Amino acid sequence: MNDDALKKEIVALLRRNARIPEKELADRLNSSAEKIAALIRELEKDRVIMGYAAIINQEAENGEVRAIIEVGVQPERDTGFDTIAERLGKFPEVHSVYLVSGHYDLRLEVVGQSMQDVASFVSSKLASQPGVKSTATYFLLKKYKEAGVQISKDEHYERLKIVP
Amino acid sequence: MSDSKLSPKQWVAPHIAGLPRSGIRDFFELVKTMDDVISLGIGEPDFVTPWHIREACIYAINHGYTSYTSNLGDPRLRKAICKYSAENFGLEYKPENECIVTVGVSEALDIVLRAVLSPGDEVLYHEPCYVSYAPSVRMTHAVPVPVLTREENDFVLQVEDLEKAVTPRSKVLLLNYPNNPTGAGMTLADKQLMADFAIRHDLLVLSDEIYEELSYIPRTPSIASLPGMKERTVTLNGFSKAFAMTGFRIGYACGPVDLIEAMMKIHQYSMLCASSIAQAAAIEALQNGQGPREDMRREYEQRRNVIVKRLNEIGLPCFMPRGAFYVFPRISSTGLDSATFAKRLLQEKHVAVVPGTAFGSCGEGFVRCSYATSLEEIEIAMTRIQELVSALS
Numbered sequence: 001m002n003d004d005a006l007k008k009e010i011v012a013l014l015r016r017n018a019r020i021p022e023k024e025l026a027d028r029l030n031s032s033a034e035k036i037a038a039l040i041r042e043l044e045k046d047r048v049i050m051g052y053a054a055i056i057n058q059e060a061e062n063g064e065v066r067a068i069i070e071v072g073v074q075p076e077r078d079t080g081f082d083t084i085a086e087r088l089g090k091f092p093e094v095h096s097v098y099l100v101s102g103h104y105d106l107r108l109e110v111v112g113q114s115m116q117d118v119a120s121f122v123s124s125k126l127a128s129q130p131g132v133k134s135t136a137t138y139f140l141l142k143k144y145k146e147a148g149v150q151i152s153k154d155e156h157y158e159r160l161k162i163v164p
Numbered sequence: 165m166s167d168s169k170l171s172p173k174q175w176v177a178p179h180i181a182g183l184p185r186s187g188i189r190d191f192f193e194l195v196k197t198m199d200d201v202i203s204l205g206i207g208e209p210d211f212v213t214p215w216h217i218r219e220a221c222i223y224a225i226n227h228g229y230t231s232y233t234s235n236l237g238d239p240r241l242r243k244a245i246c247k248y249s250a251e252n253f254g255l256e257y258k259p260e261n262e263c264i265v266t267v268g269v270s271e272a273l274d275i276v277l278r279a280v281l282s283p284g285d286e287v288l289y290h291e292p293c294y295v296s297y298a299p300s301v302r303m304t305h306a307v308p309v310p311v312l313t314r315e316e317n318d319f320v321l322q323v324e325d326l327e328k329a330v331t332p333r334s335k336v337l338l339l340n341y342p343n344n345p346t347g348a349g350m351t352l353a354d355k356q357l358m359a360d361f362a363i364r365h366d367l368l369v370l371s372d373e374i375y376e377e378l379s380y381i382p383r384t385p386s387i388a389s390l391p392g393m394k395e396r397t398v399t400l401n402g403f404s405k406a407f408a409m410t411g412f413r414i415g416y417a418c419g420p421v422d423l424i425e426a427m428m429k430i431h432q433y434s435m436l437c438a439s440s441i442a443q444a445a446a447i448e449a450l451q452n453g454q455g456p457r458e459d460m461r462r463e464y465e466q467r468r469n470v471i472v473k474r475l476n477e478i479g480l481p482c483f484m485p486r487g488a489f490y491v492f493p494r495i496s497s498t499g500l501d502s503a504t505f506a507k508r509l510l511q512e513k514h515v516a517v518v519p520g521t522a523f524g525s526c527g528e529g530f531v532r533c534s535y536a537t538s539l540e541e542i543e544i545a546m547t548r549i550q551e552l553v554s555a556l557s
Contacts, residue, residue: 009462024470024539027469027470027473028466028467028469028470028539029466029469030469155212157212159206159208159210160192160206161192161195161196161201161203161205161206161516162188162191162192162195162203162205162206162516162518163188163205163206163207163208164186164188164207164294164295164296164344164518164522
């Protein structure tokens with residue numbers, strides 16, 4: 001496998017499990033741990049891999065509140081949506097920012113300690129930003145799936161122990 | 165009353181009474197009595213059937229697609245199979261009369277053998293092989309003729325060995341590559357040698373290609389697509405392994421019109437048709453299942469890399485399998501025979517593998533390890549195998 005193909009496989013495996021040891025990656029891909037480590041460093045340097053996060057079952061964790069916020073904005077003449085999107089992304093409360101097609105422009109995911117927290121972020125920080133024309137806030141009530149992982153484990157099936 | 169003076173009548177036909185129980189069966193009984201066993205003895209995918217396939221089956225139930233289908237199988241499925249075969253295996257078959265949907269490859273094999281064999285006909289097949297081959301031949305009153313394959317050839321059947329076994333009564337050559345239990349695979353050159361041999365001796369080839377989609381070498385055309393082979397080959401395949409659909413029990417056979425017609429008669433009288441709702445699932449698998457299928461194949465390939473490396477490090481040599489999800493390491497250096505090794509591994513280390521002898525007597529000195537199990541479990545199993553091997557040396 002050439003380096004590009006290896007990198008593709010590494011990214012696919014890390015997406016599924018970011019904690020997979022370099023040695024296992026090496027064994028799976030018939031490569032060496034040193035080679036894998038070097039490629040991962042390259043992927044990080046090139047910002048293909050930007051970080052490693054755990055997939056948390058919020059309910060089992062703390063009382064964090066999350067909301068999806070649809071934001072209508074006035075694009076700028078030279079930079080379009082980029083300037084305002086990047087500016088909104090600087091707030092630590094904002095977990096993700098996407099430019100989307102459809103009835104509004106930017107889709108934000110915002111995290112706060114309470115509903116009050118999120119509400120005050122929207123009214124005092126977000127809505128008052130120059131260029132922001134409208135907001136619509138949707139509090140997330142229950143999570144069923146994240147990052148490809150289903151929250152409830154409803155599938156149990158024991159295979160026969162020996163099958164020809 | 166039970167105190168009859170007459171000895172009880174032997175109802176079971178001698179040729180059935182004489183069939184050995186599958187060697188795996190006894191071992192299975194032993195495993196059943198234990199919990200916390202890590203099993204490398206499972207010849208089916210550890211992936212649950214992809215959701216879109218299960219959903220198609222549920223949809224079929226909800227919409228009342230629950231009656232008999234045509235004997236040959238739902239025409240939409242046959243059409244999908246023929247298209248899939250053309251695109252993936254280089255095989256052109258007509259859905260109207262060159263393809264039959266069966267209850268797994270097991271039924272396909274059974275009915276093709278019954279369709280072509282008369283008592284006394286001989287079937288050449290390779291050992292080690294899947295456990296049903298010799299019994300299925302015997303059930304037709306024909307004669308199974310095993311041809312041994314060897315580690316030095318990575319368990320690929322050799323023409324010299326076939327030439328020694330062929331007789332005027334030989335009628336069928338039964339092939340299974342990629343192979344259960346060894347993971348052996350055939351290159352195009354290997355297939356050409358088999359084809360030449362079959363033509364030279366005027367044999368019908370039955371090619372069990374159930375593991376074909378789980379190939380880790382560049383895919384080559386099926387043997388039926390080689391010149392002069394289509395008219396003397398029946399290709400058997402199914403959904404169990406490639407699409408993780410073992411419990412759906414859908415297989416198929418493609419071949420010459422007269423053979424499919426003959427198979428259809430047996431199928432019609434014994435099975436009528438394969439399950440309609442499982443056929444609906446199979447259609448979905450062929451139409452939209454290529455992504456999940458490839459994901460699973462890559463996962464098996466990576467596990468294969470790991471398990472082969474570990475076994476060789478432990479001192480149980482095995483070659484790099486070309487397909488399927490089995491490795492077949494040699495364990496003779498431990499001083500134990502296959503059955504004893506497997507039994508001690510199970511009892512002392514709680515790891516199940518299948519003795520090579522379950523797949524033919526030439527499997528002595530080997531065990532079959534399936535890597536259709538999570539890498540996490542494979543790693544634990546390897547550690548435990550290492551412990552046993554160290555203790556034995």
